[in-house]
Amino acid sequence: MEKLDLRKQLKSLYNPSAKRVDVVDVPRFQFTMIDGEIEAGHGPSTSPAFKEAMEALYGVAYTLKFMSKLRKDNPIDYTVMALEGLWWVEGSNFDITRPEGWRYTVMIMQPDHISSVMYQEALEQLRKKRGDQPAFTRLRLESFAEGTCVQIMHIGPYSQEMATIAIMDAFAQEGGYQLHGKHHEIYLGDPMRASPEKLKTILRHPILVKR
Numbered sequence: 001m002e003k004l005d006l007r008k009q010l011k012s013l014y015n016p017s018a019k020r021v022d023v024v025d026v027p028r029f030q031f032t033m034i035d036g037e038i039e040a041g042h043g044p045s046t047s048p049a050f051k052e053a054m055e056a057l058y059g060v061a062y063t064l065k066f067m068s069k070l071r072k073d074n075p076i077d078y079t080v081m082a083l084e085g086l087w088w089v090e091g092s093n094f095d096i097t098r099p100e101g102w103r104y105t106v107m108i109m110q111p112d113h114i115s116s117v118m119y120q121e122a123l124e125q126l127r128k129k130r131g132d133q134p135a136f137t138r139l140r141l142e143s144f145a146e147g148t149c150v151q152i153m154h155i156g157p158y159s160q161e162m163a164t165i166a167i168m169d170a171f172a173q174e175g176g177y178q179l180h181g182k183h184h185e186i187y188l189g190d191p192m193r194a195s196p197e198k199l200k201t202i203l204r205h206p207i208l209v210k211r
Contacts, residue, residue: 001069001075001076001077002074002075002076002077003076003077003078004076004077004078004079004111005078005079006078006079006081006109006111007079007081007082012024013026013151014081014082014186014188014202015153016151016152016153016202017152017153018152018153018154018155018200020152021150021151021152021167021168021171021172022150022151022152023148023149023150023175023207024148024149024150024151024204025147025148025149026145026146026147026148026149026204027145028143028144028145029109029110029143029144029145030109030110030112030114030141030142030143030144031084031107031108031109031110031141031142031143031144032057032060032061032064032107032108032110032119032139032140032141033057033105033106033107033139033140033141033142033144034053034056034057034105034106034107034135034138034139034140035103035104035105035138036049036050036053036103036104036106036138037049037101037102037103037104038050038099038101038102038103038104040100042099043099044099044102044104049135050104052133052134052135053106053135053138054083054106055135056126056133056135056136056138056139057083057106057107057108057139058083058108059126059130060119060122060123060126060139061080061108061110062080063122063125063126064110064114064118064119064122065077065078065080067118067121067122067125068111068113068114068118074113076111076113078111080108081108081109081110082108082186082187082188083106083107083108083186083187084106084107084108084109084184084185084186084187085104085105085106085107085184085185085186085187086104086105086106086107086182086183086184087102087103087104087182087183087184087185088102088103088104088182088183089101089102089103090103094182094183095162096158096159096161096162096165096183097159097162105182107144110141114141116141119141123136123139146181146184146204146206147206148206148207149184149204149205149206149207150168150171150172150177150179150204150205150207151168151202151203151204151205152164152167152168152202152203153188153200153201153202153203154200154201154202154203155197155198155199155200155201156196156197156198156199157196157197157199158185158199158201161185161201161203164203165179165183165203165205168203168205172205172207173210176209176210177207177208177209177210178207178208178210179205179206179207180205180206180207180208181205181206183203183205184203184204184205185201185202185203185204186201186202186204187201188200188201188202189201
């Protein structure tokens with residue numbers, strides 16, 4: 001059986017330095033995705049809708065993994081990729097210290113051999129197992145290309161990310177670029193298991209040439 005580890009294959013994108021900002025070109029990949037908005041008075045850790053979205057996203061990701069591993073023709077086992085999150089606030093700048101009006105797309109990269117047919121089969125399996133949950137209607141399999149970005153590994157609590165983002169911004173400005181687009185986090189640590197000061201989160205931002 002073929003075994004696939006995309007994180008090792010894509011080491012430059014999923015294992016960056018914590019000591020320097022790097023410029024990377026992120027090609028088009030496919031992801032399972034789900035969109036939503038954090039309810040007023042909540043953060044991601046307390047939002048019921050976000051919890052449902054996460055359960056749906058991980059449910060389809062692991063269903064696809066086992067479908068791939070158990071298929072008769074060309075079975076492929078692979079490591080489920082890290083959770084990623086795009087965060088923004090409509091009409092305002094995103095501020096990690098102020099969880100107000102946050103919108104999100106959370107997503108998990110899928111290998112190239114995962115087809116739309118496999119995805120639909122996985123979704124049907126989930127519906128049979130868990131019932132037709134509202135979050136399932138928001139799931140999708142879609143390609144996403146981020147282009148030229150700056151990124152760095154942030155080690156520590158999510159609440160301290162602004163200091164790391166400032167370093168990224170200064171690096172971009174010095175190179176004649178500016179940050180743009182949505183705040184992108186890639187979660188390599190589990191906040192339920194790791195202490196806050198040891199959490200590892202890749203921070204990535206697209207850049208544009210300053211005019």
